[in-house]
Amino acid sequence: MNNILVIDSAVSGDSSVSKALVRDAVAALAEQAPASIVHRDLGRDPVPHLTEETLAGVRGTPGTEAELATRALSDELVAELRAADVVVIGAPMYNFSIATGLRSWFDHVLRAGETFRYTEAGPQGLLGGKHVIVVESRGGLYSEGPAQAVDFQEPYLRHLLGFIGLRDVTFVRAERIGFGRGTAVPSGGRDSTTGLRSATRPCGDKGKTWIPPGKKSPHSRPATAPRAGTCSASARDSPP
Numbered sequence: 734m735n736n737i738l739v740i741d742s743a744v745s746g747d748s749s750v751s752k753a754l755v756r757d758a759v760a761a762l763a764e765q766a767p768a769s770i771v772h773r774d775l776g777r778d779p780v781p782h783l784t785e786e787t788l789a790g791v792r793g794t795p796g797t798e799a800e801l802a803t804r805a806l807s808d809e810l811v812a813e814l815r816a817a818d819v820v821v822i823g824a825p826m827y828n829f830s831i832a833t834g835l836r837s838w839f840d841h842v843l844r845a846g847e848t849f850r851y852t853e854a855g856p857q858g859l860l861g862g863k864h865v866i867v868v869e870s871r872g873g874l875y876s877e878g879p880a881q882a883v884d885f886q887e888p889y890l891r892h893l894l895g896f897i898g899l900r901d902v903t904f905v906r907a908e909r910i911g912f913g914r915g916t917a918v919p920s921g922g923r924d925s926t927t928g929l930r931s932a933t934r935p936c937g938d939k940g941k942t943w944i945p946p947g948k949k950s951p952h953s954r955p956a957t958a959p960r961a962g963t964c965s966a967s968a969r970d971s972p973p
C-alpha cells in the first residue's frame with residue numbers, strides 16, 4: 734500500500750491548472766499500486782497563518798488554548814507527512830513565489846526536533862525515503878529566458894523540502910498559462926514513472942499544446958480554439 738499525501742494550494746477552485754494536474758498524477762500513481770490517499774486542500778480549507786496568539790504552538794511551549802490547538806494541528810500535519818511514501822504538491826506561482834496557504838503549511842511542518850534538527854554541522858533534515866512530486870503552475874515562462882532570475886518558487890520549494898530531508902523531488906511545470914494557446918506542459922527534473930509521465934504530460938510530447946480545463950484564452954479565436962482539457966496541434970504562442 735502506497736501512502737500518498739496530496740497538498741493542493743491553489744485558490745482558483747475548479748479552474749485550477751495545478752489541481753487538475755495533481756489529480757491526474759495521483760490517479761496515475763493509484764493505478765500503479767494500491768494507495769491510501771490523504772488530501773489537504775489548502776485553498777479551500779487553509780491552515781491558519783501563525784499569529785502572536787498561536788506562534789508558541791509550533792515554536793515554543795504551548796500553554797494557551799490557541800497555542801495548544803496550533804500544536805495539535807501541527808502534530809497532525811507532521812504525522813501526515815511522516816506517514817507518506819509519496820507526496821504530491823500542487824504549487825501555483827503567486828507573485829513569483831508560492832501561495833500563502835502553502836507557506837503556512839510549511840510553517841506548521843518545519844519543526845525543530847520533529848522534521849529537522851540543528852547539529853554542530855548545521856541543520857539536518859529528519860524526513861527521507863519519500864518521493865515528492867511538485868506540480869508548478871505559472872502564468873509566464875520561468876524555466877528559461879529572462880524571467881528565470883525571478884523564479885522564487887522552485888528554488889524556494891527545493892530548499893524548504895531539502896531542509897526537512899526531502900531531496901527526492903520531481904518538479905513538473907505547467908508554464909505560460911497566461912499565454913493562452915501556447916500553454917505547453919513540459920516536465921522539469923526527473924520523471925520517475927511512466928504513469929506519472931503520461932499524467933503530467935497530457936499531450937505526450939512537447940510538439941502539442943495542452944489547454945487547461947476551464948481555461949479560455951482571450952487570444953483564441955472561437956472557431957479554431959481547441960476545447961479546454963484537450964490536446965491540440967501546437968499553435969504559435971500569443972503574447973499574454
Ligand SMILES: Cc1cc2nc3c(=O)[nH]c(=O)nc-3n(C[C@H](O)[C@H](O)[C@H](O)COP(=O)(O)O)c2cc1C
Pocket residue numbers: 743744745748749750751752824825826827828829830870871872873874910911
Ligand atoms: C495572486 C496571483 C499572483 C500571481 N502571480 C504570478 C506571477 O508572479 N507570475 C506568473 O507567471 N503568474 C502569476 N500568476 C498566475 C498563476 O501562476 C497562474 O494563473 C496559475 O495557473 C495559477 O495556478 P492555478 O491555475 O492552479 O490556480 C498569479 C496568479 C494569482 C492569482
